[in-house]
Amino acid sequence: MSSAKLVAESGKILDVASKDAPLTVRGLTVSYGNKPAVFSVDASIPAGSMTAIIGPNGAGKSTFLKGALGVVPRLSGEVRIFGKLFEDARDRVAYVPQRASVDWDFPARVIDVVLMGLYGSVGLFRLWRARHREQAMDCLKRVGMADFADRQIGQLSGGQQQRVFLARALAQNAEFYLLDEPFAGVDAATERAIVSVLKELKSEGRTVVCVHHDLSTVAEYFDRVLLINVRRIAEGPVETTFTAENLQETYGGRLAATHIDELHLA
Amino acid sequence: MGFGDYFISALFLQAGYNSALVAIGAGLLGLSAGSAGAFIFLRKRALVSDAISHATLPGVGLAFIIMVAFGSDGRWLPGLILGSAISSAIGLLMVEWITRKTRLTEDAAIGAVLSVFFGFGIVLLTVIQTMSSGRQAGLENFLLGSTAGMLISEATTIAVAGAMAAGFVFLLRRPMTLVAFDPEYAATTGVNVRNIDLAMMGLALIVTVIGLKIVGLILIVALLIIPPVAARFWTNQVGRMIGIAAVIGGLSGYVGAVLSAAHAALPTGPIIVLVAFGFFMISALFSPLRGGLASALRHQRFQRRVHRRQGLLSLARREPIYDGLTIRILRRAGMIRADGVATARGRIAAEKAAHDEARWAMARRMLPDDSAIERYDGLTPIERMMTPDQIAEIDRMIQSAQTTQGAKA
Numbered sequence A: 001m002s003s004a005k006l007v008a009e010s011g012k013i014l015d016v017a018s019k020d021a022p023l024t025v026r027g028l029t030v031s032y033g034n035k036p037a038v039f040s041v042d043a044s045i046p047a048g049s050m051t052a053i054i055g056p057n058g059a060g061k062s063t064f065l066k067g068a069l070g071v072v073p074r075l076s077g078e079v080r081i082f083g084k085l086f087e088d089a090r091d092r093v094a095y096v097p098q099r100a101s102v103d104w105d106f107p108a109r110v111i112d113v114v115l116m117g118l119y120g121s122v123g124l125f126r127l128w129r130a131r132h133r134e135q136a137m138d139c140l141k142r143v144g145m146a147d148f149a150d151r152q153i154g155q156l157s158g159g160q161q162q163r164v165f166l167a168r169a170l171a172q173n174a175e176f177y178l179l180d181e182p183f184a185g186v187d188a189a190t191e192r193a194i195v196s197v198l199k200e201l202k203s204e205g206r207t208v209v210c211v212h213h214d215l216s217t218v219a220e221y222f223d224r225v226l227l228i229n230v231r232r233i234a235e236g237p238v239e240t241t242f243t244a245e246n247l248q249e250t251y252g253g254r255l256a257a258t259h260i261d262e263l264h265l266a
Numbered sequence B: 001m002g003f004g005d006y007f008i009s010a011l012f013l014q015a016g017y018n019s020a021l022v023a024i025g026a027g028l029l030g031l032s033a034g035s036a037g038a039f040i041f042l043r044k045r046a047l048v049s050d051a052i053s054h055a056t057l058p059g060v061g062l063a064f065i066i067m068v069a070f071g072s073d074g075r076w077l078p079g080l081i082l083g084s085a086i087s088s089a090i091g092l093l094m095v096e097w098i099t100r101k102t103r104l105t106e107d108a109a110i111g112a113v114l115s116v117f118f119g120f121g122i123v124l125l126t127v128i129q130t131m132s133s134g135r136q137a138g139l140e141n142f143l144l145g146s147t148a149g150m151l152i153s154e155a156t157t158i159a160v161a162g163a164m165a166a167g168f169v170f171l172l173r174r175p176m177t178l179v180a181f182d183p184e185y186a187a188t189t190g191v192n193v194r195n196i197d198l199a200m201m202g203l204a205l206i207v208t209v210i211g212l213k214i215v216g217l218i219l220i221v222a223l224l225i226i227p228p229v230a231a232r233f234w235t236n237q238v239g240r241m242i243g244i245a246a247v248i249g250g251l252s253g254y255v256g257a258v259l260s261a262a263h264a265a266l267p268t269g270p271i272i273v274l275v276a277f278g279f280f281m282i283s284a285l286f287s288p289l290r291g292g293l294a295s296a297l298r299h300q301r302f303q304r305r306v307h308r309r310q311g312l313l314s315l316a317r318r319e320p321i322y323d324g325l326t327i328r329i330l331r332r333a334g335m336i337r338a339d340g341v342a343t344a345r346g347r348i349a350a351e352k353a354a355h356d357e358a359r360w361a362m363a364r365r366m367l368p369d370d371s372a373i374e375r376y377d378g379l380t381p382i383e384r385m386m387t388p389d390q391i392a393e394i395d396r397m398i399q400s401a402q403t404t405q406g407a408k409a
Helices: A061-068 A085-090 A110-116 A130-142 A158-171 A188-203 A215-221 A242-253 A257-262 B003-011 B017-042 B046-054 B056-069 B077-101 B104-132 B152-172 B172-183 B181-188 B194-213 B219-232 B238-262 B268-286 B292-316 B326-333 B344-366 B371-375 B388-408
Strands: A022-031 A035-045 A051-056 A075-082 A091-097 A176-180 A207-211 A225-227 A232-238
Touching: A022 A061, A035 A061, A035 A075, A035 A225, A035 B292, A051 A061, A051 A188, A051 A215, A061 A075, A061 A176, A061 A207, A085 A091, A085 B238, A085 B326, A091 A158, A091 B181, A110 A130, A110 A158, A110 B172, A130 B003, A130 B056, A158 A176, A158 A188, A176 A188, A225 A242, A232 B194, A242 B371, A257 B388, B017 B046, B017 B152, B017 B172, B017 B194, B017 B219, B017 B238, B017 B268, B046 B056, B046 B104, B046 B194, B046 B219, B056 B077, B077 B104, B077 B194, B152 B172, B152 B194, B172 B181, B172 B194, B172 B238, B181 B194, B194 B219, B238 B268, B268 B292, B268 B326, B292 B326, B292 B344, B344 B371, B344 B388
Parallel strands: A035 A232, A051 A207, A051 A225, A091 A176, A176 A207
Antiparallel strands: A022 A035, A022 A075, A225 A232
16 A cells, blocks of 8 residues: 555545555554553455464564454444444454453353354354255364364364364454464464464455564564554565564564564565 | 151142141252353352352332331241342342442452441341331341241242343343353454343342242352352363252252251251252262373372383383382283383283384474374374374384484494
């Protein structure tokens, strides 16, 4: 996106070029108590892109996602999903929370969790049919977890849990996927499996946004970055925005200069 | 008729219309309590339901006083239920409000609301006792429950309300499951988490107020929580858990009511809770899935398999075995002689074990992303985890690797 930085007028999204973009955020502020976790952040995610949200711990990356999706209340700001309010575009969006956010001793099998992704399409009252089960199994196959369908979720490794969460989001068959730290604490095999699924989604024209921690894989996995440290530092294509200067500004003293050198940035 | 005879006849609804209706009412109450309680347990809000139940008491007292002031019988059950529902709803909303608007945590809010409401209720009861001297109000029965002298209309009310509450649980099972497991995700799929939470606690409230007469407010939380906790031992599926909790709750209510009716001095609530506890103990000890005995047996079997495998691998590497348990297991299986030397059978088994390990090592290099690698536990025979074709392929790779190594040497 090369559009100039725009100023938001109240109740109006000004960026005409991105009117129907998967995600347009203007002046988003979310606070816990009276301390802002995300302060007046603007962002615009173009369709078909794969964006990494990057920033130090406690910089508000997850909160940005949750604020955009209305999981946590917004203090101020405007959010449009495909040019609409989230409530009106909900079935085009799938969210993958951090796997540590739930109790994995919950009485459910892997297949049950994936079926949760179909609640929206099945309705709250109708019963499951073989067709839904097949759909859920297809999603498990895509993340390489079909053999685990009948396992109790508490018996899974961290990486497997993460893939089950991804399968649940796949079951929603959305156009826009938002993932909160999908690679946190997973093994190499899981990371490969998840990345290949995400790239598949992108090749189908879907849009992907990930909260991401590993700076060394940003260029390999993503084509855009959104750098956040409570405020928005920078946003744009990896080649032009993922620079040593921007990273230094995002991380401050917390990122050693040698570390940045190792990234072989443009 | 002795206690035992009466109990048996009452159990099969032969002890008269009235006690049969009370037993059925208590059973339906337990059914709704067990199924609604399942979600409260999964949402980890058992203590909130304790606050709800204790917050009913001032409502009971105030409703009594108001009804007496208007010249009617203060003991009219629907009136008392309405009063208790209003005051416990206020208690619930206060817990909600304190948690949301102040920095206090939910447990502190629960502690405060529970004790203040209960204290106020006890004061009211005392006032009522002095006020209606001569007329025994019998409100203290709402603390521990009593079915003695229960009216047929009361039992019917409880039965109908209990069945309706169970119906609501069934209707709301999907959103409640989603909210209990993953509230943030639920919110993004359009579930109103706050409303579902309120509905969940509303169900607990309904169960509490209709259970006041039979179980009493002090122990109703046990009828909400013990059945799902017991049910959790039997299954890993939330749907089945709710069903089992409903059955355990229903049986506890039914059997408990019958038992206490057989002996007028037995308070109903504690008996029902003790029956539920009996189900809990049976579940905790004897469930084949998560029960204590089955777990202990499974663990012992697992330990033996580990020792056997390690012993065989040691034999294959021609290492001496020192572990007493390993030696005993291998001896009993006829793998080694008394002096620790491998028998013919032991040598074959040891070779097979070592060969399988080599196959796994090769498989990890060849198929790093195969799900069989993830399921590897060092114990399950490779033949059960991979197809014969895969194993043949792995063996070919091992062979060629050995020849290259041989050539290098």
